[in-house]
Amino acid sequence: MEQRWPAVLWIVRHGQSAGNVARDAADAAGLGRIDIADRDMDVPLSDLGHEQARALGGWFAAMPAGQRPRTLMASPYRRAVETSQAIRASGGLERSDHRFCIDERLREKEFGVLDRLTRLGIEAQFPEQAEFRRLLGKFYHRPPGGESWCDVILRLRSLLDTISLHHGGDRVLIVAHQVVVLCLRYLLESLTEEQILEIDRQADIANCGVTEYRFDPGCGADGGLRLARYNFTAPLEGEATVTAAPDANVAAR
Template sequence: MPQRHPLRLWVVRHGESSGNVARDAAQAAGAARIDIPERDVDVPLSALGHRQAEALGRWFASLPDDERPNLVLASPYRRAVQTAEHIKGAGGLASGTPRLLIDERLREKEFGILDRLTRVGIEQQHPEQSALRHDLGKFYHRPPGGESWCDVILRLRSALDTIGLHHDGRRILLVAHQVVVLCLRYLLEGMTEAEILAVDAEGDVLNCGVTEYAFSATAAPDGGLALVRYNFVAPLEAGGAPVTSEPDAEAAAT
């Protein structure tokens, strides 16, 4: 019988993006809006983000061929795709790995009317949303036109079902975003709202940080994925690429 789980699963946040840099500038200036010319989906990696992704790719390349990812799924956002392409370009994938698969269910959390606003901007322009988020908490708060964490979790349940149905037994690399990494931990480890928010409160998911799971026959009654490591950045340090932890531009305010 198929195990309905990957043999190995790596969940990677994209490298530092130009949106992360713009967010820092806006926060430092006390500005209401983050100055990003592109749509969020089109925001590219920064120069440092390219270096981080290349360093991570070299770390994957250092593994034996039969231990590297042999399937890659990525968010359609440019910064995630670029990160995946750098990993491939550095030789980080197993021989015969098929082309990159884009899955829109791995996209960034959508922020609706709060898009590109700093915390200052939200408090100035949408004080009612600031108050509502304070009352509900980030797990359940859904800004108009946007998503709550629960909405992200709903689409990720579907993505995991697809992986189990079509890609069981593979070594899979997912390249996505901070909230996606956290919501996948919530699902894969059977966490509660309080438990995953406690993880979130400990600090941001690092750019090109690796969260790794391995199949274990004892992880659940019928087997499942067990956490190996979270927010692992030794590959970046070894590759000489500085570690960064900036929230995505829109997530910085939420």
């Protein structure tokens, strides 16, 4: 039977962004709004974020050529695209037989009216949304104009269908966002709401942290992907500072 899943699937959160830095500054100052002029999709990497992405690319470059990613899929958000470009350039992934594509299904969770607000800002400006989120939890709460985790999961189901149809036996690298990494874990491991939220509570995903799945023929009736490592930061250690701050819109995450 033909293998439906990639031989290896790496899922990486983008490098530290200017939004991460601005969010930390807003929290430290006790502000309600994050001071950043760009749209969320236009927020670039910080200088450290570029260093982190280059360091991760170096980790891939140290692998034998036949073990490196062959297909790279990225969120269209600038911080993810810049991370992807740096990984490709320093990772030996720019050959003609390496595929690179932008896929909007990998975009950040949309925050709607809560965009750019800290927790203090949400409580002050949208107390009813703060209450709804406490009542429903982040998995189901959908802010006006935004998405719940379930909405993200619905689009990622479609993405995984694409991967299983077109990338069987491939080596695929995804560069996206913290919620996307978590929601892909939820789908690939058939987790419950309680299980994935417990994983989320334990630690934020590090910028350029690596989550890796490998094909296991004994996983399920037709074989499947089994988690090999999660939030792996060794590629950065000694090369760039490890950071794990949530994205600027953490209050709505």
